[in-house]
Amino acid sequence: MEEFRENGIFKQLLRTAIDHLRQDGYSEVRLSAFAGNQAIKLYEKMGFNIRTVSMSLPL
DSSP states (O other): OGGGTTSSHHHHHHHHHHHHHHHTTOOOOOOOOOTTOTHHHHHHHTTOOOOOOOOOOOO
């Protein structure tokens, strides 16, 4: 929802989730996002790297 954007809630939730996963012994976190999703910039700022590219051709 627009009224909740840009106040850091998602970033705090994601950091907390990552911390819990790290404490549970996980060595990697992966996520998927559709092209054009504005959250991709946030993911990159938080240290996520693009690993694969999926492409499609509408018929």
